[in-house]
Amino acid sequence: MIVTSVVLTDIVHDNSSSPKAALLLASHVINNTAKLIWCNWLALDEHWQDKIKLKALSKHYKFDVDEVAFIAADQLESNDKEQEVLLASIAQIQNYMQGQRSDFDLPIDTSSGTAFQQRVWGALQEIGYGETISYATLAQRVDNPKGFRAVAQANGKNPFSVIIPCHRVISSDGKLGGYTGGLDKKEYLLALEGITCKV
Numbered sequence: 001m002i003v004t005s006v007v008l009t010d011i012v013h014d015n016s017s018s019p020k021a022a023l024l025l026a027s028h029v030i031n032n033t034a035k036l037i038w039c040n041w042l043a044l045d046e047h048w049q050d051k052i053k054l055k056a057l058s059k060h061y062k063f064d065v066d067e068v069a070f071i072a073a074d075q076l077e078s079n080d081k082e083q084e085v086l087l088a089s090i091a092q093i094q095n096y097m098q099g100q101r102s103d104f105d106l107p108i109d110t111s112s113g114t115a116f117q118q119r120v121w122g123a124l125q126e127i128g129y130g131e132t133i134s135y136a137t138l139a140q141r142v143d144n145p146k147g148f149r150a151v152a153q154a155n156g157k158n159p160f161s162v163i164i165p166c167h168r169v170i171s172s173d174g175k176l177g178g179y180t181g182g183l184d185k186k187e188y189l190l191a192l193e194g195i196t197c198k199v
Contacts, residue, residue, distance in 0.1 A: 093162060097192070102129035104163045112159060116142075120154035127168040130193045134172040156180045162189065170197055 076083040076090075085107060095101035110118050123141045127133055133141075135155075139148040158166040161181060167189040171177040176197050179186035190197055 089163075096162065099192070102193075106163060108160055108163060110159070113154070113157060116144075116150065117154040117157055120151055121158055121160075121164050124155070124158065124164050124166055124169070127165055129165075130195060132168050132170045132190070132195055132197070135169055135177065136172055138169055152178065161185075165189075168193075 076087050078084055078087055089106055092101055092104050092106060096104070110121055113121060119142045120138065123138060126141070135148040135152050136145075138155075139145055139151045142151065144150065152169075155166045155169055156178065158164050158180075161167075167179060167186045169177065174197060176183050176186055176190075187197070
């Protein structure tokens with residue numbers, strides 16, 4: 001079993017001093033059916049499902065919206081080899097969100113990307129925790145120094161938010177740049193790693 005995609009879908013600003021990640025989805029396959037696992041320790045809103053734009057997610061992350069079912073993380077079975085990987089993913093992401101982990105050790109499948117996208121995603125994994133680089137620098141690292149726009153597009157197609165840290169790529173002027181999930185999520189992840197950027 002391999003993880004096929006992870007997406008941070010919401011940030012909640014509650015009464016505490018800092019915002020919290022409200023929901024993480026891992027799209028994958030259990031018994032040949034796409035499932036979206038919601039990490040219930042992060043779901044702070046009982047109406048969370050209503051906020052998810054399933055059609056957009058299915059297009060971006062390449063799963064059939066009609067075959068999707070939601071199951072809570074606490075319903076996964078640790079003695080099932082497929083679901084064990086998802087539980088490991090959830091645990092590692094939870095540790096990252098709590099500041100207890102700076103990298104990931106998970107079997108991920110990047111075959112949905114083109115050869116160029118896979119090169120970019122590989123280079124993203126070389127950017128260290130708490131570090132940022134520009135799109136231009138990333139283009140140089142994949143031997144395409146004039147292709148920063150193509151690199152930015154490949155970033156946007158990254159199916160592994162958080163695990164493949166595309167949030168660590170910012171504009172040359174120090175501003176956040178773009179982020180498929182929304183700039184509030186990029187700002188949240190960078191702040192979690194101790195990085196402050198211009199908005």
